[in-house]
Amino acid sequence: xxxxxxxxxxxxxxxxxxxxxxxxxxxxxxxxxxxxxxxxxxxxxxxxxxxxxxxxxxxxxxxxxxxxxxxxxxxxxxxxxxxxxxxxxxxxxxxxxxxxxxxxxxxxxxxxxxxxxxxxxxxxxxxxxxxxxxxxxxxxxxxxxxxxxxxxxxxxxxxxxxxxxxxxxxxxxxxxxxxxxxxxxxxxxxxxxxxxxxxxxxxxxxxxxxxxxxxxxxxxxx
Amino acid sequence: xxxxxxxxxxxxxxxxxxxxxxxxxxxxxxxxxxxxxxxxxxxxxxxxxxxxxxxxxxxxxxxxxxxxxxxxxxxxxxxxxxxxxxxxxxxxxxxxxxxxxxxxxxxxxxxxxxxxxxxxxxxxxxxxxxxxxxxxxxxxxxxxxxxxxxxxxxxxxxxxxxxxxxxxxxxxxxxxxxxxxxxxxxxxxxxxxxxxxxxxxxxxxxxxxxxxxxxxxxxxxx
DNA sequence: AAAAAAGTTATCGATTCGTTCTCATTTGTA
DNA sequence: TACAAATGAGAACGAATCGATAACTTTTTT
Numbered sequence: 486x487x488x489x490x491x492x493x494x495x496x497x498x499x500x501x502x503x504x505x506x507x508x509x510x511x512x513x514x515x516x517x518x519x520x521x522x523x524x525x526x527x528x529x530x531x532x533x534x535x536x537x538x539x540x541x542x543x544x545x546x547x548x549x550x551x552x553x554x555x556x557x558x559x560x561x562x563x564x565x566x567x568x569x570x571x572x573x574x575x576x577x578x579x580x581x582x583x584x585x586x587x588x589x590x591x592x593x594x595x596x597x598x599x600x601x602x603x604x605x606x607x608x609x610x611x612x613x614x615x616x617x618x619x620x621x622x623x624x625x626x627x628x629x630x631x632x633x634x635x636x637x638x639x640x641x642x643x644x645x646x647x648x649x650x651x652x653x654x655x656x657x658x659x660x661x662x663x664x665x666x667x668x669x670x671x672x673x674x675x676x677x678x679x680x681x682x683x684x685x686x687x688x689x690x691x692x693x694x695x696x697x698x699x700x701x702x703x704x705x706x707x
Numbered sequence: 708x709x710x711x712x713x714x715x716x717x718x719x720x721x722x723x724x725x726x727x728x729x730x731x732x733x734x735x736x737x738x739x740x741x742x743x744x745x746x747x748x749x750x751x752x753x754x755x756x757x758x759x760x761x762x763x764x765x766x767x768x769x770x771x772x773x774x775x776x777x778x779x780x781x782x783x784x785x786x787x788x789x790x791x792x793x794x795x796x797x798x799x800x801x802x803x804x805x806x807x808x809x810x811x812x813x814x815x816x817x818x819x820x821x822x823x824x825x826x827x828x829x830x831x832x833x834x835x836x837x838x839x840x841x842x843x844x845x846x847x848x849x850x851x852x853x854x855x856x857x858x859x860x861x862x863x864x865x866x867x868x869x870x871x872x873x874x875x876x877x878x879x880x881x882x883x884x885x886x887x888x889x890x891x892x893x894x895x896x897x898x899x900x901x902x903x904x905x906x907x908x909x910x911x912x913x914x915x916x917x918x919x920x921x922x923x924x925x926x927x928x929x
Numbered sequence: 930a931a932a933a934a935a936g937t938t939a940t941c942g943a944t945t946c947g948t949t950c951t952c953a954t955t956t957g958t959a
Numbered sequence: 960t961a962c963a964a965a966t967g968a969g970a971a972c973g974a975a976t977c978g979a980t981a982a983c984t985t986t987t988t989t
Contacts, residue, residue: 488964488965488966490965490966491965502708502777505714506709506714506777507709507710507711507714508708508709510945510946510947511946511947511948512945512946520966520967520968521967521968521969522967522968522969522970523946523947523948524948524949524950524967524968524969524970525965525966525967525968526947527947527948527949528965528966529965529966530947532965542757542758543947543948544946544947544948544973544974544975545946545947545974545975545976546710546945546946546947546974546975546976547708547709547710547946548708548758549708550708607832607834608830608832609832610829610830610831610832610926611830612829612928613926613928630855633852633855633856633857633860633927634855635855638855652929653929700929701928701929702926702927702928702929703925703926703927703929704832704835704924704925704926704927705855705924705925705926705927706834706835706923706924707874707875707921707922707923707924707925710976710977712976712977732934732935732936733935733936733937734934734935742977742978742979743978743979743980744978744979744980744981745935745936745937746937746938746939746977746978746979746980746981747976747977747978747979748936749936749937749938750976750977751976751977754976765936765937765985766935766936766937766984766985766986767935767936767985767986768934768935768936768985768986768987769935770936930989931988931989932987932988932989933986933987933988933989934985934986934987934988935984935985935986935987936983936984936985936986937982937983937984937985938981938982938983938984939980939981939982939983940979940980940981941978941979941980942977942978942979943976943977943978944975944976944977944978945974945975945976945977946973946974946975946976947972947973947974947975948971948972948973948974949970949971949972949973950969950970950971950972951968951969951970952967952968952969953966953967953968954965954966954967954968955964955965955966955967956963956964956965956966957962957963957964957965958961958962958963958964959960959961959962959963
């Protein structure tokens with residue numbers, strides 16, 4: 486996968502990154518490889534980036550980051566650099582993500598208890614987060630299919646007891662049934678709309694409904 | 708990934724956050740780095756934010772938060788930092804997520820160039836990853852709406868040139884048009900099906916189509 | 930409401946740094 | 960051998976970094 490020079494350079498960058506936390510400049514890399522010109526370094530970096538070993542921000546000074554290291558590495562060298570068994574890029578600690586709890590499944594008719602035990606955790610991109618507390622639910626059934634929410638999707642919910650008209654919410658009906666539906670207020674009444682013609686809209690008095698949170702994100706795995 | 712100065716400042720912020728729980732003001736940082744002006748600090752902070760090491764709230768006093776630290780840090784230093792400026796849970800260096808490049812938008816008719824520039828990055832849950840290289844695309848248009856893929860969704864693509872029958876793929880048609888469609892083989896012919904009755908299935912000879920990758924995940928932000 | 934503190938923006942100049950191009954050379958391989 | 964790919968050198972260019980001043984605006988405190 487890598488040529489000698491590419492490998493050599495990658496190792497040097499890795500070392501410098503480990504030791505100093507600062508990536509080397511092109512000139513420093515040039516020195517390290519005993520070159521007299523940095524154009525070669527530029528080509529090597531481009532090659533390393535193409536092959537997915539390195540990440541860089543164009544035109545930024547010392548903005549290099551190692552994404553993965555070759556599998557052929559001696560284990561002794563590897564230990565400093567977080568080994569990865571497959572070709573999956575090493576999860577760098579570049580994570581702009583946040584772990585949140587998955588609280589079970591939800592569908593029309595899910596009993597309240599199902600929302601209480603955390604089954605596991607999932608990391609979600611920080612871009613999906615709003616303020617406050619979040620949790621996740623696995624969507625069960627096809628009642629929101631016309632809103633692009635499919636069976637098996639993971640819904641990211643911002644916990645809270647308010648929601649704007651037309652938002653998709655997790656609502657607790659009469660204290661015992663949690664459901665994911667679009668919420669509409671009509672005076673003192675609240676309508677919970679499914680996004681599937683096969684389900685009918687249910688209408689309640691305000692006090693029958695408790696909003697648990699609003700849908701802010703969705704994650705699907707194929 | 709970082710410049711000397713950026714690294715130095717990040718370390719100082721981390722220390723202060725760890726010791727006092729309050730982020731330093733620009734003036735304090737200026738002093739710490741022996742500068743006579745805080746404009747430099749502002750630039751450094753901006754750079755750190757751009758590189759994903761720090762988060763801040765504009766115009767808020769001492770509203771800095773460390774998102775991650777470079778890998779060089781001894782674990783002992785890493786652990787105790789406990790910033791408290793934001794209500795968003797602190798991202799952990801859990802290795803539960805992986806940053807991947809967003810390569811632009813895709814729709815029927817996206818020219819090939821649109822797939823070449825990285826617009827930004829997004830961290831995706833490691834659960835969505837398969838083996839090999841991945842990238843992300845912003846979906847444009849409603850041609851896959853019946854597959855639960857809406858305008859504005861982010862599609863996670865596993866790069867590769869093969870796909871099973873019925874999978875949703877990024878396909879390059881006649882070398883110039885990238886599109887996200889369901890792929891079906893019928894003998895020597897390949898059909899690209901939209902998931903929207905308003906669009907018709909297009910049929911090509913095998914050699915007209917190049918598969919770029921298959922859809923393995925989806926992220927939506929409401 | 931006024932004062933103080935804190936963050937933002939603009940500009941200048943000296944450096945450092947990354948990018949691009951061309952041409953020559955070496956290396957690997959069909 | 961011949962061809963392609965990788966490498967080395969050099970230079971020129973433009974962009975980014977950094978320190979320093981100063982004049983803002985927005986928050987926070989008094």
